Amino acid sequence: xxxxxxxxxxxxxxxxxxxxxxxxxxxxxxxxxxxxxxxxxxxxxxxxxxxxxxxxxxxxxxxxxxxxxxxxxxxxxxxxxxxxxxxxxxxxxxxxxxxxxxxxxxxxxxxxxxxxxxxxxxxxxxxxxxxxxxxxxxxxxxxxxxxxxxxxxxxxxxxxxxxxxxxxxxxxxxxxxxxxxxxxxxxxxxxxxxxxxxxxxxxxxxxxxxxxxxxxxxxxxxxxxxxxxxxxxxxxxxxxxxxxxxxxx
Amino acid sequence: xxxxxxxxxxxxxxxxxxxxxxxxxxxxxxxxxxxxxxxxxxxxxxxxxxxxxxxxxxxxxxxxxxxxxxxxxxxxxxxxxxxxxxxxxxxxxxxxxxxxxxxxxxxxxxxxxxxxxxxxxxxxxxxxxxxxxxxxx
Numbered sequence: 104x105x106x107x108x109x110x111x112x113x114x115x116x117x118x119x120x121x122x123x124x125x126x127x128x129x130x131x132x133x134x135x136x137x138x139x140x141x142x143x144x145x146x147x148x149x150x151x152x153x154x155x156x157x158x159x160x161x162x163x164x165x166x167x168x169x170x171x172x173x174x175x176x177x178x179x180x181x182x183x184x185x186x187x188x189x190x191x192x193x194x195x196x197x198x199x200x201x202x203x204x205x206x207x208x209x210x211x212x213x214x215x216x217x218x219x220x221x222x223x224x225x226x227x228x229x230x231x232x233x234x235x236x237x238x239x240x241x242x243x244x245x246x247x248x249x250x251x252x253x254x255x256x257x258x259x260x261x262x263x264x265x266x267x268x269x270x271x272x273x274x275x276x277x278x279x280x281x282x283x284x285x286x287x288x289x290x291x292x293x294x295x296x297x298x299x300x301x302x303x304x305x306x307x308x309x310x311x312x313x314x315x316x317x318x319x320x321x322x323x324x325x326x327x328x329x330x331x332x333x334x335x336x337x338x339x340x341x342x343x344x345x346x347x348x349x350x351x352x
Numbered sequence: 353x354x355x356x357x358x359x360x361x362x363x364x365x366x367x368x369x370x371x372x373x374x375x376x377x378x379x380x381x382x383x384x385x386x387x388x389x390x391x392x393x394x395x396x397x398x399x400x401x402x403x404x405x406x407x408x409x410x411x412x413x414x415x416x417x418x419x420x421x422x423x424x425x426x427x428x429x430x431x432x433x434x435x436x437x438x439x440x441x442x443x444x445x446x447x448x449x450x451x452x453x454x455x456x457x458x459x460x461x462x463x464x465x466x467x468x469x470x471x472x473x474x475x476x477x478x479x480x481x482x483x484x485x486x487x488x489x
Binding site: 146164165166167168169170172176179180183184187278282 | 463464467468470471473474475477478481
């Protein structure tokens with residue numbers, strides 16, 4: 104697959120999508136205008152709607168999970184594809200239209216200059232007018248503090264808008280990468296392996312979805328799970344660097 | 353006789369209770385049914401061989417203590433329980449917790465393998481589609 108993949112020398116834009124048919128066409132069209140050189144990979148995470156068909160019609164490479172695996176697993180499938188096709192970098196963004204394709208170029212600048220391995224698009228690095236509810240703000244501040252306690256200085260650790268270099272990809276295709284919420288725990292894993300994490304300011308729109316990954320009762324589960332995952336990531340583990348079959352040696 | 357002596361005397365009465373025939377036969381029957389169930393499930397290919405040792409071990413232990421009740425009494429004295437049946441319940445609870453933890457670990461591993469397989473299916477399907485498009489006239 105690697106030798107024949109399109110844009111093998113360029114970057115891959117990974118969009119994990121689950122039942123995103125109503126929003127996907129507009130997003131893919133905007134990406135085509137803003138970033139025509141990027142190979143767009145839509146990871147359909149077992150959608151029951153026309154997500155995969157819409158993505159294919161828009162010219163995206165579609166990777167279809169046979170059933171729903173979770174947001175993190177969707178991202179990781181995209182990473183595995185990028186590693187297998189020898190892509191130089193991956194940009195990841197959400198399919199719900201929260202992230203603006205115009206920011207991709209800004210996200211890639213530090214990566215292209217070789218200043219870092221991972222760039223996080225932050226809503227809070229500069230005033231962008233993005234508003235969160237009280238509890239989510241509290242949660243964000245807690246996780247910012249937690250990341251800082253490990254020496255990672257970020258303002259938006261839950262942002263799904265990121266650019267990742269090859270070294271990060273090699274790490275993230277391992278078995279330790281979570282299937283559900285890859286946030287502070289994976290940042291910590293990258294940081295522990297000496298990878299440089301940066302942020303750049305991006306604009307984000309409110310998600311049109313009624314429920315988010317971190318909203319409602321899920322937030323309690325998220326808090327519990329993330330604390331446990333951060334604790335596990337802080338000590339490494341036998342699975343952390345286990346190479347995947349498709350990862351480079 | 354003070355309270356401590358009364359309790360000690362009571363405990364000895366419980367432990368020396370010889371009227372355990374019904375319990376013994378019940379335990380023996382249950383353990384034999386358990387062994388038979390394990391073998392039947394293996395024969396029907398509903399239980400894999402590698403999951404059987406723990407159940408065979410439990411069944412054989414039950415058979416052993418049903419036949420040799422004195423060994424259960426020794427164990428009961430050693431752990432400080434009052435009756436052989438409470439020792440069986442105590443060990444049973446420990447066994448259930450341990451086996452739940454064991455299965456949770458196995459389930460986590462199975463989840464990881466299923467996720468990796470599903471991802472591989474997605475990547476291979478994309479390969480297949482690409483090849484099919486290339487070969488299409």
